[in-house]
Amino acid sequence: MNTLALRLFAIWLVVFGSVGISLASEFFSEAEKTIIQSFGPWPPPLIADPSNSVSQNSEAISLGKKLFSERRLSLGRDLACSDCHAPDQFFTDGTALNSAHGRATRNTPGLLNLRWSSWFGWGGAADSLWAQSIRPLLSKEEMKFTGKKLRELFSEDIALTQKVQELFEISVVDQSDEALFVIVGKLLAAYEETLISGLSEFDRFNVALSASDNIGIESYLATAKRGLKIFIGKGRCNLCHFGPTFTNGEFGDIGVTQFITKGRIDKGRYQGIKALQSSPFNLLGEYNDDQQGTSRVRTEHVTLQHRNWGEFKIPSLRNAVKTAPYMHNGSIETLAGVVEFYSNLDEERLHIRGEKILRTLNLTPQEKKDLVAFLRTL
Ligand code: HEC
Ligand code: HEC
Structure with missing residues (x-):
């Protein structure tokens, strides 16, 4: 501001400022x-997710970011998370119902600030960000991925395999298909947790x-x-x-x-609870990394009620x-x-x-x- 503008502003403050203040x-x-x-x-304070051993790990975050736009994680190698959750559209797709692979029945939500969420998906079918991140990979309407294809990806991408083995201290070939999907889900979740609005x-x-x-x-x-x-x-x-x-x-x-x-x-929510309770990836299952067990409590208390319909x-x-x-x-x-x-x-x-x-x-x-x-x- 030049001096004249400053002076006018000072006068404005004296005359109107007090009125504005009151x-x-x-x-x-x-x-x-x-x-x-x-x-x-x-x-709010950002606390690492106890159910995910690579939460807040910087290497996991950068690997998860890559996987988020990795089309090789879909059956036709033609669809990535970022195709529906577009980073430049606040992680939505801007359409009512996505029709990338068959017509979705629900709107694609944005992915910001999810570390402070307890339930994921419109019906709360997942109780962790990593379990929710596995869902689209396996969904028949979405990425249609399979364990066999995931193994193929690991065997052709040596750099990815090495990083994963170091981070999780495992050998990829010894893992079950389910455990491999959990690894991908946890890497994706580590990245998604960093998406916080300003x-x-x-x-x-x-x-x-x-x-x-x-x-x-x-x-x-x-x-x-x-x-x-x-x-x-x-x-x-x-x-x-x-x-x-x-x-x-x-x-x-x-x-x-x-x-x-x-x-x-x-x-x-009615079908969400059913899906949650029957999922091998829920927090009551073997893939929860939480030693204390406190992260299980919320899921333990979920009961199916008519009003959830x-x-x-x-x-x-x-x-x-x-x-x-x-x-x-x-x-x-x-x-x-x-x-x-x-x-x-x-x-x-x-x-x-x-x-x-x-x-x-x-x-x-x-x-x-x-x-x-x-x-x-x-
Ligand atoms: C009883 C709880 C409840 C109250 C009270 C409530 N909402 Fe909602 N709001 C919801 C639910 C549940 C949805 C999602 C419903 C659905 O998708 O079927 C929603 C959705 C929305 C959305 C859409 C967000 C999105 O991303 O799709 C907006 C905006 C919104 N509410 C604003 C408001 C405003 C403004 C008021 C007050 C006038 C209000 N809500 C009162 C529960 C509530
Ligand atoms: C075909 C479009 C599509 C693709 C591809 C897709 N999503 Fe989604 N995403 C959706 C829809 C639709 C929902 C709502 C699902 C529901 O309510 O059951 C959703 C929900 C979510 C949620 C829950 C958000 C919340 O607010 O509860 C997360 C997290 C998520 N997706 C992450 C991912 C990740 C990670 C990938 C890649 C592995 C991915 N999505 C791929 C469409 C997509």
């Missing part, structure tokens, strides 16, 4: 400020709010502030989307259709502006569409099977705009 601090009550603070600090506009505002830094507070859009007030107030969004990742990490039923096509139903993972809302389309089936194209959906919820239909905390919000056009403006800053 407005900013009065806009949120103390109770609201406490809730807002619980969305930070960002990022500070958002909201985080900067939150830091400023905690520090009573009024200039920082004022630089956050007024419309986003009003949207935040709705999010934690009459919208009650934070009952499910809370904490630094904006999700409680569990599952909910908000009434998005379960129909895939006429007569075909996605049972969500139609529940889906409560997604994080960080970077939501970049990860359209939305919902487990990609059925809503924009954030404005999501807000419209919550505003018009059909309570009667929902409460037969869904969440009791949700209610029709009937937001005004301005309130809808404000809520969208807030979501865009996450």
